Amino acid sequence: MNTPKILAIGKATQDVFLKSDEFSPQMEGKVAYTHLPLGVKMEVEDIVFATGGNASNVAVTLARQGLHSSYMWTLGYDPASETVLRDLDSEGVDTSHVVRRDKYRAGYSNILIATDGERTILNNKGVSTDAHDVDIDLDAIADVDWVYPTSLALGGIDLLRIIVDRADEAGVKVMLNPAGPELAEPNKLKSLLSSVEVLCVNKEEMQMLVDGESLEELVRHALHYVPVAIVSDGPRGVIASDGKTIVTAGMYEDVPVVDRTGAGDAFASGFLSQWAAGKSLRDSVIFASANSTSVVTQFGAKAGILRSNADLHDMPIEEKPF
Numbered sequence: 647m648n649t650p651k652i653l654a655i656g657k658a659t660q661d662v663f664l665k666s667d668e669f670s671p672q673m674e675g676k677v678a679y680t681h682l683p684l685g686v687k688m689e690v691e692d693i694v695f696a697t698g699g700n701a702s703n704v705a706v707t708l709a710r711q712g713l714h715s716s717y718m719w720t721l722g723y724d725p726a727s728e729t730v731l732r733d734l735d736s737e738g739v740d741t742s743h744v745v746r747r748d749k750y751r752a753g754y755s756n757i758l759i760a761t762d763g764e765r766t767i768l769n770n771k772g773v774s775t776d777a778h779d780v781d782i783d784l785d786a787i788a789d790v791d792w793v794y795p796t797s798l799a800l801g802g803i804d805l806l807r808i809i810v811d812r813a814d815e816a817g818v819k820v821m822l823n824p825a826g827p828e829l830a831e832p833n834k835l836k837s838l839l840s841s842v843e844v845l846c847v848n849k850e851e852m853q854m855l856v857d858g859e860s861l862e863e864l865v866r867h868a869l870h871y872v873p874v875a876i877v878s879d880g881p882r883g884v885i886a887s888d889g890k891t892i893v894t895a896g897m898y899e900d901v902p903v904v905d906r907t908g909a910g911d912a913f914a915s916g917f918l919s920q921w922a923a924g925k926s927l928r929d930s931v932i933f934a935s936a937n938s939t940s941v942v943t944q945f946g947a948k949a950g951i952l953r954s955n956a957d958l959h960d961m962p963i964e965e966k967p968f
């Protein structure tokens with residue numbers, strides 16, 4: 647099999663994590679949680695710079711796993727856009743389809759980490775394309791094997807529909823792990839599932855799309871719409887089916903969670919990095935679990951992403967006929 651080509655589409659951000667002993671829940675009135683005291687200077691002991699945005703995280707998993715990974719979105723010439731592009735370039739992600747214009751800006755977040763690990767996020771959403779005046783090169787979709795659209799900002803579900811339709815026309819497979827803007831309209835999301843090959847969502851999200859209480863019920867119902875369905879439930883595990891077998895997995899490893907940003911991205915992209923390359927459902931779930939577990943042990947959504955030489959270990963996992 648040739649190396650699969652996968653295109654991730656969606657917004658990117660720069661995240662700056664600020665840790666301070668003064669961001670303490672023990673402080674009187676929990677000031678660090680609810681208000682920053684006006685007019686004071688607070689010391690920040692530790693700063694971690696990271697880039698995020700679901701699609702950009704996905705592109706890095708795919709590149710680190712040796713696939714032909716490309717990233718497409720609208721970015722500007724602001725420092726956050728520059729940082730995102732530098733990060734993706736250094737990971738070997740193809741960014742040649744990124745559209746850069748003065749009017750666009752990447753997202754930017756300051757994330758204040760309190761001493762107990764709780765966080766306060768100061769977020770600027772940035773400026774990017776929308777669905778009325780689509781400013782990305784949709785023809786690029788026809789050149790890849792898989793497209794992974796997520797977190798399309800103002801484009802939302804309408805831009806998702808445009809991307810999915812283009813993929814359908816071109817016979818390109820779609821992996822869907824929707825984020826906030828696409829989940830805002832579950833009925834519209836459901837109406838485009840007939841063009842989706844792999845749907846990967848968490849339990850609450852799947853319950854917005856199909857009926858069911860248990861993960862198994864949910865995955866069985868989802869298979870009425872898509873060929874491959876995966877439902878994750880945080881540290882409680884995950885269930886996946888391709889209509890032939892059902893794989894049920896528990897926790898990969900009980901790790902200390904430093905920052906759970908990017909867990910869902912690492913899981914879904916970790917799955918695709920194996921599945922697109924022809925690995926079994928079971929092996930794809932094991933790698934996805936290992937990748938997401940590694941990501942939550944570090945600040946930022948990318949630092950913990952596994953490389954192709956990573957050693958995997960066994961995990962609680964069962965496979966049965968569908």
Ligand SMILES: Nc1ncnc2c1ncn2[C@@H]1O[C@H](COP(=O)(O)OP(=O)(O)OP(=O)(O)O)[C@@H](O)[C@H]1O
Nearest residue numbers: 848878879880881884908909910911913935938939
């Ligand atoms: N506390 C944890 N410890 C170990 N692994 C975890 C933990 N939380 C999540 N994971 C891993 O990440 C995967 C995806 O997590 P989850 O089901 O919470 O997805 P999600 O809600 O879509 O996440 P996100 O908010 O990032 O979109 C899980 O299946 C698991 O492998």
Ligand SMILES: [Mg+2]
Nearest residue numbers: 824848910911
């Ligand atoms: Mg998610």
